[in-house]
Amino acid sequence: MADQSNFDFLFKVVLIGDSGVGKSNLLSRFTRNEFNLESKSTIGVEFATRSLAIDGKTVKAQIWDTAGQERYRAITSAYYRGAVGALLVYDISKHATYTNVTRWLKELRDHADSNIVIMLVGNKSDLKHLRAVPTDEAKSFAAENGLSFIETSALDASNVESAFQTILTDIYRIVSSKSLEQSSDPIKPSTGDSILVTPSVDPQANQGGKCC
Amino acid sequence: MSARPPPARPHIGLNPSNRFGGYSSSDWAEDDAWDSGSDEEASGSGWRTTHSRSTSSTAPKPVPKPQQNSSSSTLASSYTHVNAPSPSSYPPRPEQPPTKQGWTIITNAREDGRDEGKQIEAAQYIDHDGDLIVGDLDPDEPVVKGHNNTQVAKPGRRQCVVREDVDDIVQDPLHVIRRIPSESDPQNDGLEVSEKVLRERSIRLNRRQRFLECITNEDVSMAQLRKLSWNGVPDDLRSVAWPLLLGYLPLPAHLRISTLARKRSEYLSLVELAFARNRDALDQQIWHQIEIDVPRTRPGVPLWMHASTQKSLERILYVWAIRHPASGYVQGINDLVTPFYQVFLSAFIDSDPEEFNPALLPTEVLNAVEADSFWCLSRLLDGIQDNYIAGQPGIHRSVKRMTELVARIDPSLSAHLEAENVEFMQFAFRWMNCLLMREISVKNTIRMWDTYLAEGPDAFSQFHLYVCSAFLVQWSKKLKEMDFQGIIMFLQSLPTQNWTDYEIELLLSEAFVHYSTWHNAQSHFGK
Numbered sequence: 001m002a003d004q005s006n007f008d009f010l011f012k013v014v015l016i017g018d019s020g021v022g023k024s025n026l027l028s029r030f031t032r033n034e035f036n037l038e039s040k041s042t043i044g045v046e047f048a049t050r051s052l053a054i055d056g057k058t059v060k061a062q063i064w065d066t067a068g069q070e071r072y073r074a075i076t077s078a079y080y081r082g083a084v085g086a087l088l089v090y091d092i093s094k095h096a097t098y099t100n101v102t103r104w105l106k107e108l109r110d111h112a113d114s115n116i117v118i119m120l121v122g123n124k125s126d127l128k129h130l131r132a133v134p135t136d137e138a139k140s141f142a143a144e145n146g147l148s149f150i151e152t153s154a155l156d157a158s159n160v161e162s163a164f165q166t167i168l169t170d171i172y173r174i175v176s177s178k179s180l181e182q183s184s185d186p187i188k189p190s191t192g193d194s195i196l197v198t199p200s201v202d203p204q205a206n207q208g209g210k211c212c
Numbered sequence: 213m214s215a216r217p218p219p220a221r222p223h224i225g226l227n228p229s230n231r232f233g234g235y236s237s238s239d240w241a242e243d244d245a246w247d248s249g250s251d252e253e254a255s256g257s258g259w260r261t262t263h264s265r266s267t268s269s270t271a272p273k274p275v276p277k278p279q280q281n282s283s284s285s286t287l288a289s290s291y292t293h294v295n296a297p298s299p300s301s302y303p304p305r306p307e308q309p310p311t312k313q314g315w316t317i318i319t320n321a322r323e324d325g326r327d328e329g330k331q332i333e334a335a336q337y338i339d340h341d342g343d344l345i346v347g348d349l350d351p352d353e354p355v356v357k358g359h360n361n362t363q364v365a366k367p368g369r370r371q372c373v374v375r376e377d378v379d380d381i382v383q384d385p386l387h388v389i390r391r392i393p394s395e396s397d398p399q400n401d402g403l404e405v406s407e408k409v410l411r412e413r414s415i416r417l418n419r420r421q422r423f424l425e426c427i428t429n430e431d432v433s434m435a436q437l438r439k440l441s442w443n444g445v446p447d448d449l450r451s452v453a454w455p456l457l458l459g460y461l462p463l464p465a466h467l468r469i470s471t472l473a474r475k476r477s478e479y480l481s482l483v484e485l486a487f488a489r490n491r492d493a494l495d496q497q498i499w500h501q502i503e504i505d506v507p508r509t510r511p512g513v514p515l516w517m518h519a520s521t522q523k524s525l526e527r528i529l530y531v532w533a534i535r536h537p538a539s540g541y542v543q544g545i546n547d548l549v550t551p552f553y554q555v556f557l558s559a560f561i562d563s564d565p566e567e568f569n570p571a572l573l574p575t576e577v578l579n580a581v582e583a584d585s586f587w588c589l590s591r592l593l594d595g596i597q598d599n600y601i602a603g604q605p606g607i608h609r610s611v612k613r614m615t616e617l618v619a620r621i622d623p624s625l626s627a628h629l630e631a632e633n634v635e636f637m638q639f640a641f642r643w644m645n646c647l648l649m650r651e652i653s654v655k656n657t658i659r660m661w662d663t664y665l666a667e668g669p670d671a672f673s674q675f676h677l678y679v680c681s682a683f684l685v686q687w688s689k690k691l692k693e694m695d696f697q698g699i700i701m702f703l704q705s706l707p708t709q710n711w712t713d714y715e716i717e718l719l720l721s722e723a724f725v726h727y728s729t730w731h732n733a734q735s736h737f738g739k
Contacts, residue, residue, distance in 0.1 A: 019543070020504040038511030041504075041543045043650060044641035047700045062697070069501060071542045074603050075641060 007051055007060035011171050012082055014112075016104055017089035018097040019068030022123040025154035026089065027065045030164050035154055042067045044075055052165060054172045061168055073107070080112035084175070085119070085167045090138075092122040092151060093130035098138065105145065117174065119148045119167045126153040373562040374572050381559055382580045384469050385452045385461070388559050389424060420446045427452055432463040441666035444659055444713065451559035454552075455584065457665040458591040472584075479583035482531050498533045498541045502526055509546045510654070513566045515557075516550070520570045524582040525549055532590060539600035544646040548592065551649075551658045552585040566654075595669045599644060607644040610677055611636050617681045621726055625688040632696045639703040643680045647672060651683070652708050652716070659716045675727060682722040 015023040024042050028034045031048040044067055051060040064083070066076035080086070088104050090097040101120065108116060120142040122133060135151060142149035148166060152159040380387040423446055426436050437456060445453045455461035462471050491499070506525050510516035516525075528549055533541035554565040560577055561568055570578055598606035615636045619626040629636075642650055649657050660679070664671040684691075687706070691699055708715070 019501060039508065040511060040650070041508050041546075043544050043645050045638065046704055047638070047697075049697055067543060069543050070497075071540075071600070071602070071604070075637065078637075 006058065008057040009059045009172065009175065011059060011061050011084050011168060011175075013061055013063045013085040013087065013167065013171075014079055014083045015063060015065045015087050015089060016076070016107070017068060017087075017121075018091070018094075018100050018104075021068065021089045021091040021094070021097050022154050023068065023087075023089050024065050026087070026121070026123060026152065026160060026163075027063055029154045029157055029160045031063070033157070035157070041069075044072060045079055050164075052168055054165075054169050055176075057172070059168055059172055061164065077107060077111040080108060080116075083112055083116060084171050085117045086112065087119050087121050087163065087167060088147070089121045089123050090133065091124050092133045092135075092138075093124055093127040095132040098122075098133040101141070115174075117148075117167060117170050118146075119150065119163065119170075120145075121163055122149075122151040123154060125151040125158060126156045375560055375562055378560045378573065378577050382577050383473075385455070385472070385559060386427070386465070386468070388448055388451060389428065416446075419443070420449070423449055423453070427456065428465075430465050432456055432465075434463060438666040438668075441662050443663075444717070445662045447558070450555045450658070450662070454555060454661075454665060455588060458588050460584070460587050460591060472580075475587055476580055476583040479531075479586050480579065482535075483527050486531050486534055487527070494530070495534055495540075499530060501543070502529045502533070502541050502546075505529075505541075505543055505546050510550055510566075515554070515566050515568050515570065518570050520578065521553070524553070524578065524585075528582060528586045528589065531586065532593070535590075536593070536597065538602075539597055542600040542645075544642075544649075545589075545593070545600065547646050547649040549585055549589055550654055551661060552588045553581060554654060555658060556581040556584045591669075592672060596672045599673070604645075606673060607641060608637075610644045610673065610680075611640045614640055614677050614680050614684075617677065617726065617730060618684060620730060621681055622685045622688050625685060625692060628692045629699065632694075632699060634696055634699050638700060640680060640684075643683070644676070647676060648680065648683065651706055652711060656708070656711050656713075656716050659713045660720065663720045674731070675723065678723040678727040678731070679719060682719055682726055686719070686722070 015027055017023055019041070024039055024046065025035050027046075027048050028036065028039075031050045042065055046065045047063070048065070049060060049062050051058050053059070064079045066072070066079060086108055088101060088108075090101055092098075105118070108118065120138060122135070122138050138151075139149050148170065150159055150163045150166065152163050154160055375381065377387060419440070423440055426432060426440055427449065434456075437453065441453055441457060452461070456463060460475070461468050487494075503526070506522050506529070509522075509525060515521055525546065529541050529546060532545070533539075557565045557568065557570070560573060560581070593600075596606060598604075599610075600606075615626075618629075618636075647657070648660070652660070664675060667675045684703075687702070690702065694702060
């Protein structure tokens with residue numbers, strides 16, 4: 001259990017989006033710098049973590065990768081609870097996966113905390129010749145809906161680091177500003193707030209299940 | 213909330229002589245297995261047996277024993293049924309002549325590592341061509357020698373080897389056993405063989421002999437077949453034993469050829485109907501998901517990367533899905549096709565099916581493999597359909613039961629998982645959804661299914677729980693030293709890569725002990 005105290009913040013993030021858009025490869029690229037052309041479909045949920053340094057603090061991201069198929073929605077939506085961030089992924093070469101973004105946003109509204117930080121991610125940007133979703137269109141859609149936006153390629157690794165870095169920094173800013181407001185008691189996570197923040201001084205609170 | 217008691221065990225209560233000895237042709241003539249309803253009726257009668265569930269755990273590898281005339285209970289009804297039109301509304305299809313063009317029979321001394329487990333202990337042998345072979349050469353497997361119309365491959369190279377009698381096997385699966393070289397032993401060429409290896413070989417030959425006697429009976433005894441199969445089916449007999457166990461092949465020998473021909477042409481009709489119009493007429497949601505998943509099924513394995521295998525898989529999944537609209541296609545079902553397909557394909561070749569190039573086989577044979585896989589998959593899924601319908605209640609029930617079971621079997625592990633906030637759903641969902649196929653190899657799965665099929669139609673939902681529990685408990689010591697993250701990561705990629713039949717059999721034995729202890733103790737659960 002040595003891994004318990006070497007971070008300052010633990011953020012739970014979910015990866016959602018249609019089947020086959022590359023969620024699992026985004027995650028493996030970010031956490032293990034691996035891309036697997038021969039990956040199997042995700043069944044239910046899969047889990048991985050990585051720590052980043054933000055503002056001199058160690059932020060550990062606990063990321064739940066979910067299965068895209070509709071039938072799994074009942075099980076995967078349970079993982080939205082307690083998540084402070086969501087990467088909503090579509091495939092820039094498959095327009096239908098972009099169209100479905102609206103449905104995924106509704107999923108989040110129904111099941112996740114209202115102040116969850118959402119980033120729209122257009123993956124497979126290496127497939128330039130097959131592009132079906134114009135960058136500008138997605139960008140303005142994201143702006144209208146208050147989401148941050150980025151295009152990535154898990155295959156050639158472009159922007160993957162940046163995507164996670166951005167969303168985790170956004171979450172960090174929100175959380176740390178809230179911590180400042182409630183700095184009277186730094187040990188407890190901000191009460192009455194559904195955003196999870198688990199300061200390392202409280203080892204019990206650091207356990208992963210706390211946010212599940 | 214208290215646990216809902218699972219449905220009564222369907223195969224408690226058996227009179228083997230009545231149940232399995234008395235099929236008349238009309239019993240099977242009515243079994244069109246057109247929809248899951250008729251499949252179930254057939255299995256309702258075909259699957260009954262009983263095992264004396266001794267709680268004694270002294271025997272290291274318990275063997276279920278048939279028991280006559282114990283209480284009879286009925287098969288729990290499966291979840292949904294499709295009302296499909298009668299098969300007679302489709303025109304009968306004429307048998308397609310085998311396409312002889314475009315394929316070659318290549319023969320070669322077999323040297324793939326197919327084995328019956330424990331091969332690690334076996335010595336290394338040098339074969340006739342001087343190739344080093346690691347592991348156990350299976351003495352049961354025939355060596356195909358040169359033949360007219362065959363092209364003998366260069367010695368020493370791994371080759372796809374098509375059996376010369378594919379046309380006979382496709383007509384009558386039992387043909388696979390009609391060409392066993394008696395007592396031929398490719399290893400007896402002057403090499404010293406340890407006593408242990410000889411003993412194991414003799415045990416295996418013995419077991420094989422009993423299997424042969426069982427399945428060559430004019431009327432196969434289901435009770436006997438199950439008893440034998442529980443401990444593993446010999447590789448080359450599986451393509452006959454599995455369909456018999458599943459009730460897809462009739463037990464009386466004289467009905468088999470006609471039944472098989474009928475079922476295969478029925479499947480072809482189903483395919484024709486499902487794909488009668490253009491792509492736009494397909495159920496788009498189902499088709500879309502299948503299209504995404506087929507290339508992701510056993511990725512990297514040559515057999516499954518071949519276009520023709522992928523097309524077969526697409527058809528199997530799509531036809532099953534549209535016939536079962538309550539579930540449709542659910543990710544993971546694709547995995548469940550692969551053991552069947554590989555087992556049936558194995559009957560026609562003398563090499564590793566995973567390395568096989570299906571283009572070497574005539575269309576007729578591939579169609580038969582596809583149809584048999586489809587019907588057997590359907591039978592399997594009939595027992596676990598509520599794993600795949602909306603909300604996946606079958607899986608939720610199973611995971612809940614498993615949580616309760618592990619709390620009984622290994623209270624300290626259970627307490628540790630709880631203390632670390634690990635929920636069983638976080639890892640066991642996949643174990644139920646894919647029947648552990650994401651955790652163990654296909655080869656392991658095939659061995660495991662020998663026992664599941666011997667256990668009966670609900671083994672894939674009931675016995676499987678005990679297997680999953682035993683599987684988890686097996687890592688207990690390690691897990692108890694890990695925290696939340698360590699546990700989840702470990703359970704996501706378990707170190708089973710080197711598992712052989714030996715580990716699987718150990719797991720099944722442990723599961724059986726738990727099963728004997730807890731299965732009839734429902735009142736202990738769900739307080």
